[in-house]
Amino acid sequence: MHQPKLKSKVRCADREVGEITRVIVDPLSHEVSHIVVGGNGVGGAERQVPVSEVQSVADGLVQLRTASSALAQFPPLKREDYVTIHEVEIAHLEDHLHVESGEVLVPLPTLERNVPRRTFFMNLTHAIGTLVALPLAFPVLKYLMKPMYSPFDNAWLKVGNVNRIKTEDVGIQFKYKKKVKEAFMPETDVDKNVWLLKASPDVLEEVYKGKDMEFRDQAGRLVWTNKKDVPYVVFSGKCPHLGCGYKWRKVPKLGKEIFLCPCHLSIYEPSGKVLDGPAPRPLDTLPIRVDAGGNVEIIDMEFKAGTKAQTRIV
Amino acid sequence: MSSQPNVLEKVIAFVDERVGLKTLQAKMLNEPVPGGSRWAYIFGSVLLFVFIMQAVTGILLMFYYVPSADHAYASTQYIIHEVDYGWFLLSYHFWGSSAMVVMVFAHMSQVFLWGAYKSPREMIWLVGLALFGIVMGFGFTGYLLPWDQRAYWATTVGVEIMDKTPIVGDFMARFLKGGATPGQMTLSRFFVIHVMILPAALMGLAGLHIFLFRKAGPAGPFRGTPEELKAKTDYFFPRQIWKDMVAMGAVFATICSLAFIEPVVLLEEATPDPGEYHPEPEWYFLFLFQLLRLKIFSGEFGQFLGAIAIPGAFMALLAALPFIDRSPERNIFKRPVALIGWIVVMATILIFTVSAIINREFLD
Amino acid sequence: MTDQPTQMSSVKLGLAVAWPAFWTGMPIKIVLVLLLLAMGQHPWEFPGLAFLLLLSIPVDIWAVGLSGRTVLLERLGVEPPDSLGLTLWWQGAALYATYGSLACFLERQTIAGSKAVVARILDLELLKAIPIAERISIELTAWGSIAAVVLLALTLGGLFLFGKLVQRQADAASPTAASYEARIHQWDLMRVPADQPLMLTVVMAVGVTMVLLLWAVMPVTTPHPHESYKQDEKKAVPMLKPTDALQKAERVLTQAEASVQTLEEKAKKSKGKAPTTQDKKAAAKQKKA
Numbered sequence: 001m002h003q004p005k006l007k008s009k010v011r012c013a014d015r016e017v018g019e020i021t022r023v024i025v026d027p028l029s030h031e032v033s034h035i036v037v038g039g040n041g042v043g044g045a046e047r048q049v050p051v052s053e054v055q056s057v058a059d060g061l062v063q064l065r066t067a068s069s070a071l072a073q074f075p076p077l078k079r080e081d082y083v084t085i086h087e088v089e090i091a092h093l094e095d096h097l098h099v100e101s102g103e104v105l106v107p108l109p110t111l112e113r114n115v116p117r118r119t120f121f122m123n124l125t126h127a128i129g130t131l132v133a134l135p136l137a138f139p140v141l142k143y144l145m146k147p148m149y150s151p152f153d154n155a156w157l158k159v160g161n162v163n164r165i166k167t168e169d170v171g172i173q174f175k176y177k178k179k180v181k182e183a184f185m186p187e188t189d190v191d192k193n194v195w196l197l198k199a200s201p202d203v204l205e206e207v208y209k210g211k212d213m214e215f216r217d218q219a220g221r222l223v224w225t226n227k228k229d230v231p232y233v234v235f236s237g238k239c240p241h242l243g244c245g246y247k248w249r250k251v252p253k254l255g256k257e258i259f260l261c262p263c264h265l266s267i268y269e270p271s272g273k274v275l276d277g278p279a280p281r282p283l284d285t286l287p288i289r290v291d292a293g294g295n296v297e298i299i300d301m302e303f304k305a306g307t308k309a310q311t312r313i314v
Numbered sequence: 315m316s317s318q319p320n321v322l323e324k325v326i327a328f329v330d331e332r333v334g335l336k337t338l339q340a341k342m343l344n345e346p347v348p349g350g351s352r353w354a355y356i357f358g359s360v361l362l363f364v365f366i367m368q369a370v371t372g373i374l375l376m377f378y379y380v381p382s383a384d385h386a387y388a389s390t391q392y393i394i395h396e397v398d399y400g401w402f403l404l405s406y407h408f409w410g411s412s413a414m415v416v417m418v419f420a421h422m423s424q425v426f427l428w429g430a431y432k433s434p435r436e437m438i439w440l441v442g443l444a445l446f447g448i449v450m451g452f453g454f455t456g457y458l459l460p461w462d463q464r465a466y467w468a469t470t471v472g473v474e475i476m477d478k479t480p481i482v483g484d485f486m487a488r489f490l491k492g493g494a495t496p497g498q499m500t501l502s503r504f505f506v507i508h509v510m511i512l513p514a515a516l517m518g519l520a521g522l523h524i525f526l527f528r529k530a531g532p533a534g535p536f537r538g539t540p541e542e543l544k545a546k547t548d549y550f551f552p553r554q555i556w557k558d559m560v561a562m563g564a565v566f567a568t569i570c571s572l573a574f575i576e577p578v579v580l581l582e583e584a585t586p587d588p589g590e591y592h593p594e595p596e597w598y599f600l601f602l603f604q605l606l607r608l609k610i611f612s613g614e615f616g617q618f619l620g621a622i623a624i625p626g627a628f629m630a631l632l633a634a635l636p637f638i639d640r641s642p643e644r645n646i647f648k649r650p651v652a653l654i655g656w657i658v659v660m661a662t663i664l665i666f667t668v669s670a671i672i673n674r675e676f677l678d
Numbered sequence: 679m680t681d682q683p684t685q686m687s688s689v690k691l692g693l694a695v696a697w698p699a700f701w702t703g704m705p706i707k708i709v710l711v712l713l714l715l716a717m718g719q720h721p722w723e724f725p726g727l728a729f730l731l732l733l734s735i736p737v738d739i740w741a742v743g744l745s746g747r748t749v750l751l752e753r754l755g756v757e758p759p760d761s762l763g764l765t766l767w768w769q770g771a772a773l774y775a776t777y778g779s780l781a782c783f784l785e786r787q788t789i790a791g792s793k794a795v796v797a798r799i800l801d802l803e804l805l806k807a808i809p810i811a812e813r814i815s816i817e818l819t820a821w822g823s824i825a826a827v828v829l830l831a832l833t834l835g836g837l838f839l840f841g842k843l844v845q846r847q848a849d850a851a852s853p854t855a856a857s858y859e860a861r862i863h864q865w866d867l868m869r870v871p872a873d874q875p876l877m878l879t880v881v882m883a884v885g886v887t888m889v890l891l892l893w894a895v896m897p898v899t900t901p902h903p904h905e906s907y908k909q910d911e912k913k914a915v916p917m918l919k920p921t922d923a924l925q926k927a928e929r930v931l932t933q934a935e936a937s938v939q940t941l942e943e944k945a946k947k948s949k950g951k952a953p954t955t956q957d958k959k960a961a962a963k964q965k966k967a
Contacts, residue, residue, distance in 0.1 A: 027346055027547070028540055087340040089550075091531025147499045148488040182497050185383065190586060242471070245587050263588065278612055302495065306474060308614060313494035353701065394900050395907050401900030545859040564705040567712045574715035579902050607811035665822065669815045676810050 002057045003032055005101045009061050010037045012068040020062060021046055023099045024082065027090050032099065035062065036077050045076035060101070147183060152312065154223050154299050159194060162232060162294040168200045169270045171248035171259060173237075178300055193237040193245065194286060194298060195259065197270055200231075206271035207233050207285065215287050215299070224287040224299060232290055233272075234298050235259075235283040241266050243305045259283065280308045343551035348534035350546035351554035354428075355532070357421035359558035360565055362520065364414045367566070368452075369513065371407040379459070381505035383498040386461035387583040394578060405573035411453050413569050415598040418449050426656060429644030430533040436636035438526045441519055443633055448516050450598075455508035457596055458501065466584030467593035469504070470496050475606070478618040536644035592677050594670075601666035604673060686753060689834055692841030694749045695742065695766070702741035707734060713888060717895045739767045746844065748865045755861065756851040769843045777839060781832040788828045792821035 008020050018039030026033040035054070038046035049071075055063045066073075085093060112118060159174040174196050177189040199207060208228035215223045239246045244263035251258055251267075258275060259268040266277030273282050287299040302314035319327065329335045347355070378397055380389040393400035422442070425431055431439035458469040473496070477487035492499025534543065548554075581591070595603050602625065605611065611620030639652070646653050686694065710733055711721045719726035743763020750758040759765075796817050799805065808816070854861065871877040903909075 028348060028544060083340075083344065086337055087344060089341045089345040089528065091529060144489065147493045148485075150493060182383075182493075183499060185498050242474070243588075262590075263592070280614060304477075306478075306614065306617070391904065391907055395903055395909060396899070398898050399896070401902075402896065542858070545862050560705055564708050567705070567708040571708065571712045571715050574712070574901075575720075577900050577902050579900075579904060582906075604811065604815070608815075609809050609812065665815055665818055669811070669818055672814050672818070673811060676814075 003098050004035050004051070004054060004057050004062045005060070006099050007060075007101065008057075010035070010064060011061060012064050012066060012071060014067055017064075017068050017071060022077070024048070025085070025093065025097065027088075027093070030090075030093055030096055032097075037071070047071055047074040048077045049074050149218075152217055152301070152314065154217065156289065156297040157300055159196075159234075159296050159298055162196075162198070162290060162296055165196060165198045165232075168198050168231075169203050170257065171195045171197050171235075171270060173248070174234075174296070192300065195235045195237060195246075195248065195283075196288075196296065197233045197235070198231050199233050199271070203269075203271045204228065204231060204233070206269070206273060213285060215301075224289075226285065226287055230288070230290070232288055232296065234286045234288045234296070235272055236286055236301065236303065238284075238302060238305065239263065239266055239279065240281050240284060240303065240305055240310075241277070241279045280306060281310060284310060343549070343555075345528070345532070345550040346547050347532050347550060347554055348547050349538055349543045350548050351550070351557055352535070353557055353561070354424055355554060356558050356561040357417055357424055358527075359555075360561050361414065361417045361421055363558075363562040364410055364417055364565065364569075365516065365520075367569075368407060368410045368414065371403050371410065372509070374403050375407060376509070381459065381501055383461065383501055386459060386501060387580070390460040390462075390580060394580070401577050402573055405577040406569055408578050409569045409572040409576075411456060412572075412597065413565060414449055415453060417565070418446055422446065423656065423660070426652070427646045428533060428536055429646070429649065429652075431636045432639065432642065432644065433636065435527075435530050435533065438523060438530060439636050440633060441523045441526060443629070445516065445519050445523060447629075448512055448519065452508065452512050452516075453596055453598065455504045455512065458504045459508065460578075460580055461501065461584050462580040462582060463584055463588070463591045464581050464594070466496065467588050467591060468595045469500070471593045472595055472599070473500075475617070475621045478614070479622050480618070483622075533644070536646065592674075594674075597667065600670040601663045604666045604670035607673065686841075688838045688841030688845060690841070691749070691753075691844050692837035692839070694753065695746050695844050696837060696840055698745040698748070699738070699742040702744060703734070703737045706737050709888065710734075713892060713895075716892050718897070718901070735767075739763045742766045742770065744868070746847070747868060749844070750848055750851065751854065751861045751865045752858075754848045755853055756848050757854045759847060759851045762847060765847065766843065770840060773836070773839055773843065777836055781836060785825065785829055785832060789821065789825045792824040793817075796820045 004020055004023065006020055006023060009016055010018050010020060018037050020035050021038035022036035023032055024034040024036065025031070032051050034048050034050050036046045036048055049064065053064050053066055053074075055065045057063075085097075157176060157178060159176045164174075165172050172195070173193050175191065175193045178192050179187055180190045181187040197203070208226075210228065212228050213226040215225070217223050237245055239261040241261065241264055244261050246259050246261035246266070246268075248257060249260045250256070251260070254275075258270070259272075260266075261277065261279070264278050266279035267275040268279070268283050269275055271282075272285065284301070284303045286301055289297045291297075300314075301312050304311040304313050326335065375393065378389055378393050378400070380386060390404070393404055395401070425439070425442070454469075454472060458465045473487050473490050476490070477483045479486060488494065490500065490503060491497075492503050538546075594600070602621065605624075606617060606620045608620070611617060641649075643649060707730070710730055714721045714726045714730065719729075721727060721730050740763060743761075743766070746762045746766050747758040750756050750762070799820075800808065800813060800817060856864065
């Protein structure tokens with residue numbers, strides 16, 4: 001059955017009684033629940049008639065079941081118990097409401113009546129919008145990426161003298177200061193440390209595994225080679241697990257001295273090989289150079305923590 | 315007849331003529347809540363309130379805080395020790411962030427249990443998940459700003475975990491850190507993200523979230539005959555707003571109380587070597603932190619699995635939820651899979667959070 | 679169907695009254711807690727705790743009365759008896775003191791017992807090798823589940839007993855003839871005070887007073903200062919008054935001149951003579967200045 005329309009004539013079983021002055025909608029079901037019949041033949045008040053009394057809905061005419069005499073049984077409308085749908089927010093209420101007959105129209109301006117013209121300007125707007133935003137894309141990306149891939153500093157730093165090392169295969173910590181200048185920040189000294197070891201031939205073999213160790217820069221050029229016959233080995237002071245500073249300790253259970261990281265208990269042999277713990281790779285070796293007077297120089301490097309592969313990051 | 319309209323009434327009539335104020339007001343406020351306003355529905359509004367308080371206290375903190383590696387710690391200490399009631403505003407901001415996470419969990423749980431993510435509310439749910447991510451992002455970025463040991467190391471570990479994302483992980487981590495290692499660039503970036511990018515994103519998405527919610531209408535209770543629902547229906551204003559207000563007041567008082575019970579105390583200033591300090595993230599990330607300690611997640615692949623793959627898969631499941639669960643049934647007691655799933659997830663998070671706290675004593 | 683008053687199980691009834699009553703009282707109690715904290719008192723220690731408990735009594739009576747009346751009207755369809763709040767409160771308090779203490783004791787025993795048992799199980803040779811992180815979670819889940827189940831059972835028991843108390847009140851009350859809608863309307867209107875301006879004024883006055891009290895007692899600087907933070911010791915620098923300073927300088931100079939003169943004269947005469955009266959006067963003047 002169609003929805004009754006506002007202003008439709010209302011007919012009782014016997015005669016016409018008036019017209020639909022208002023329509024009442026149920027807020028939950030979104031269905032028309034009542035029609036309000038007013039106008040002549042009703043005698044004063046508008047009557048609220050439930051939609052179950054409607055027998056049929058035709059164009060502009062609604063037929064009720066009851067006789068006009070029985071119309072008075074329906075309650076008069078208490079307007080203060082209702083609000084219009086413009087005064088309340090009920091989702092999707094008007095989607096299925098078709099109680100208005102006809103539509104209210106507004107003419108399109110003459111200039112907008114040409115469809116090819118509209119589509120052309122629409123597409124042009126999109127094009128120009130893109131072209132305004134696009135030039136920024138590349139500079140902004142480079143702007144944001146500026147500090148992300150800084151070139152490596154491969155300067156040699158003095159850390160001490162080998163005369164501190166008295167015994168073979170014993171780790172000695174060498175502390176040094178590195179000058180760091182980050183972007184616009186004032187230059188500061190950062191405390192760093194490395195572990196030096198005078199390796200016996202066996203340990204040296206463990207470290208180098210028969211090959212000279214090559215260090216390359218980001219472009220792939222050779223920066224330095226640690227010769228495998230030089231007995232001095234230097235390890236980065238940062239544990240390859242998560243970057244904590246580790247220590248040299250004698251462990252009674254093992255009966256020997258090893259490198260021990262206090263953060264997550266990674267244990268390394270003097271050669272840097274992992275004995276126990278979550279370390280993903282052996283201790284990182286650094287380029288080392290010892291002059292005739294026994295002065296030790298290293299290139300300070302840092303490697304990504306937590307990975308099996310050794311990737312230099314600083 | 316009534317007397318001449320007073321000044322206020324004249325002003326209102328002036329604006330109403332030009333803006334349609336009365337109709338606008340009616341549309342915005344007279345939204346019927348089927349089944350009546352409920353205390354269970356307050357969490358969304360409370361979230362908005364907590365966010366506004368965070369914005370206000372955050373702006374106030376910015377009057378004194380300096381986001382530079384050599385001043386961040388000192389300026390934060392200055393706020394705590396010298397500025398009148400600075401300790402209170404900072405502690406409020408700190409505890410407010412915890413409150414926001416709690417409210418997000420409560421709000422998401424309420425929507426989930428009431429089945430209010432189902433059709434036609436799928437988009438509201440998706441936008442909500444994005445908002446959840448933003449709230450977590452706020453917590454993560456804000457945590458670094460005091461630049462003490464806890465802040466610096468929790469961030470370092472957190473970003474390293476993100477690094478494990480395949481393909482884009484390294485780029486993402488370097489982008490956030492502003493380089494290979496955390497430093498001034500990291501602080502600058504986290505500050506911009508925390509203070510500009512995330513607030514703008516949150517406000518935009520929250521606006522969208524509320525708009526979509528209004529368009530779909532409130533879902534209402536999951537049981538009750540139409541007659542019961544109709545008898546109890548009331549309007550958003552003033553009934554639901556009243557309940558929202560009371561809840562906001564209670565949450566406000568709770569945050570203030572926490573600020574009094576445990577005001578923010580910083581550790582020592584950040585140093586490149588963690589020393590004796592054991593890094594730990596904020597409490598709402600602890601469960602993930604503890605999960606990664608399990609042996610099954612050790613090693614590179616294991617860490618990726620535990621930190622990226624599993625949480626990622628869970629979030630993907632949540633996003634797909636309205637499209638997988640097409641049954642119109644919203645009664646939680648008739649959705650055993652949903653109910654048990656929710657209980658299991660909440661219990662797991664709780665167990666792992668508490669485990670992380672217990673584990674502190676076993677860190678040699 | 680909804681017009682017929684429902685018969686509720688005791689547990690459901692207990693929950694239906696206790697749950698809203700708890701949350702109704704919460705906002706007020708939180709404000710009290712906040713005030714206590716601002717004054718530097720911990721609400722979980724005496725004397726703060728005593729203060730909180732005392733003030734909670736009227737709040738709880740009102741809250742349980744309100745939720746009790748609502749449930750009785752809407753769900754059970756009876757007219758709530760007078761002083762329902764007070765009756766339910768003291769009966770509930772008695773229940774809490776007796777059953778509550780027993781339940782607490784039982785729960786504590788369960789926790790301790792299950793913790794011990796689980797620890798023993800995990801100490802077995804078979805399970806000793808489980809790493810610490812896993813062990814913690816397994817232990818927690820094991821004894822936690824047991825404790826949770828027991829807690830749930832005890833809570834349901836408590837709610838059952840409380841529900842019985844509520845039912846007793848309902849049975850003694852007279853049923854109402856009003857329709858469902860009318861009953862909802864009735865409990866709804868119960869929440870609107872008879873004298874609105876009075877109540878609003880009182881609420882605002884009490885609220886503003888509490889806020890002023892809060893502002894007065896709140897600590898200005900942090901109550902937990904950092905151990906290594908050095909507060910700048912600002913001594914009050916006395917204001918420099920230029921005219922006073924110049925006058926003082928003048929006086930000092932005149933004194934100095936006078937003493938120098940005296941000394942010179944002394945020096946001249948000290949080749950034998952005693953000081954003259956003039957010198958003595960000058961010396962006395964110096965002493966005065």
